[in-house]
Amino acid sequence: MARDVGREAHDLLERGLDRQLRLAVTGLSGAGKTAFLVSLIEQLRHAGLGARLELLPAARDGRLLGAERVSQPDLSIPRFPLEAGLRSLSGQHTPHGPEWPTPTRSISELRLKIGFRPTSRAARVLDSKRATLTLDLIDYPGEWLLDLPMLEQDFSTWSAECETQLNDGRAHWAADWLAAVAPLTPDSEVDEDRLAEIATHYTDYLHAARRKGGFVDLTPGRFLLPGELDEAPVLQFFPLTGLTDWTPEALAALPEASLYRTLARRFDHYRRHVVQPFYHDHFRRFDRQIVLIDVLGALNAGPAPFRDLSRALDKLFDSFAYGRRHLLARLMDRRIDRLAIAATKADHVTPEQHGAMRDLLEQLLADPLKRLRYRDVPLKAFTIAAIRSSEAREVVENGERHPALAGQLLAMDEADPAVSPRESVLLFPGEVPSRLPESTFWNEGNFQFPNFAPPRIDGTAPPHIRMDAVLDWLLGDHLK
Numbered sequence: 001m002a003r004d005v006g007r008e009a010h011d012l013l014e015r016g017l018d019r020q021l022r023l024a025v026t027g028l029s030g031a032g033k034t035a036f037l038v039s040l041i042e043q044l045r046h047a048g049l050g051a052r053l054e055l056l057p058a059a060r061d062g063r064l065l066g067a068e069r070v071s072q073p074d075l076s077i078p079r080f081p082l083e084a085g086l087r088s089l090s091g092q093h094t095p096h097g098p099e100w101p102t103p104t105r106s107i108s109e110l111r112l113k114i115g116f117r118p119t120s121r122a123a124r125v126l127d128s129k130r131a132t133l134t135l136d137l138i139d140y141p142g143e144w145l146l147d148l149p150m151l152e153q154d155f156s157t158w159s160a161e162c163e164t165q166l167n168d169g170r171a172h173w174a175a176d177w178l179a180a181v182a183p184l185t186p187d188s189e190v191d192e193d194r195l196a197e198i199a200t201h202y203t204d205y206l207h208a209a210r211r212k213g214g215f216v217d218l219t220p221g222r223f224l225l226p227g228e229l230d231e232a233p234v235l236q237f238f239p240l241t242g243l244t245d246w247t248p249e250a251l252a253a254l255p256e257a258s259l260y261r262t263l264a265r266r267f268d269h270y271r272r273h274v275v276q277p278f279y280h281d282h283f284r285r286f287d288r289q290i291v292l293i294d295v296l297g298a299l300n301a302g303p304a305p306f307r308d309l310s311r312a313l314d315k316l317f318d319s320f321a322y323g324r325r326h327l328l329a330r331l332m333d334r335r336i337d338r339l340a341i342a343a344t345k346a347d348h349v350t351p352e353q354h355g356a357m358r359d360l361l362e363q364l365l366a367d368p369l370k371r372l373r374y375r376d377v378p379l380k381a382f383t384i385a386a387i388r389s390s391e392a393r394e395v396v397e398n399g400e401r402h403p404a405l406a407g408q409l410l411a412m413d414e415a416d417p418a419v420s421p422r423e424s425v426l427l428f429p430g431e432v433p434s435r436l437p438e439s440t441f442w443n444e445g446n447f448q449f450p451n452f453a454p455p456r457i458d459g460t461a462p463p464h465i466r467m468d469a470v471l472d473w474l475l476g477d478h479l480k
């Protein structure tokens, strides 16, 4: 017992009065990263001033004193656009009222200093009544993590994987790219301009599969979200189909200037100069990580995109579950000590569906969760709404009570001034299956999740669902 108290005191002193934490937020685009970060920052800034944080003990006990934005340490990374997000949510400059923040498309960062009163025991040990936690928040696209397997692939294996995916319901979006490569074989000689043109067709295919098809397991991730590499030659390559017709020896014997060797060199360059540095410069420096997942959006998109999300998440989570033998173990000298996984936009469904939504998330992630647990990575799953845009209601019909949601629907094309104003609705969006659905589920048409407009947020903390529980898991132990 005495030893435990001694260790606790030692831990507290270690962390000291000015503690630091690097928390990274990721998710595939549209998962809700930007909304999540705006909400998280605003909840902390308004702690004790109207933010509802009952599930965060430091706030519940009145010890959380608020947060201030301070200048970030790494000046080469863009600032997270908090002000722009708040402007959109204030609805002051937009004809139809508050709008969702414009999503970030690359890595960005923001530093907060959180003030709090330590618990009475900690205050005694530290001999102080006030402490600060310096929180670095880093937002980056989950698409970048999908490139991880490329570190262990060569150009031929990657090409074969792309070909399999192409044949799983995506060829439709790839017609122009396939037509452009059709006349070529691995031994063709192709000039720079032509390669760049074909690479553009390949990138267009990835974008179309994403936007129109709802697919997410698409590589290379930077082709979709290039960040500072937009239009850079390092992004000018593409996979080759039909390589299985060639033996590895025949491919290796091709001249340097052949299509195959040129693309293989660029693939290698991309791995070494784009994928590896991301892990080396950023990823290995995160202490904690939250991964956001738009489970409801994937359900809405249909069976093939839903299966595809499951495959993409499997890959994405490998970044956190890397083992000793893994190449990454050499790239990183420490690992994330806490992981949160959250199904976002829970305000799209009525509250009694939240349990099913979480079960579905856990089913979707069954394999990666097993691997993470096996590697003893502490993790928790949540269902959240960063910015709650609907209110739970009940409607009574023939004497029976039914759950419903009240909110405002976003109009179809709000950029068009002729578009009619937002419509207030009261609806039941449908039931969330608590298990991975069979393909017949999509034929039954028993759900349609609405696209709600955000509430007006002006100098207040956004309403939310369980952001306080997430904050407790990610920060609570540092606010003692």
Ligand code: GDP
Binding pocket: 027, 028, 029, 030, 031, 032, 033, 034, 035, 036, 100, 101, 102, 103, 104, 344, 345, 346, 347, 348, 384, 385, 386, 387, 388, 389, 452
């Ligand atoms: P990002 O691409 O991961 O940064 O995603 P965003 O944060 O831009 O979110 C994408 C879209 O999802 C937003 O424009 C909203 O329409 C919706 N969204 C995000 N968070 C919430 C939420 O908490 N509730 C609701 N109803 N919609 C949300």
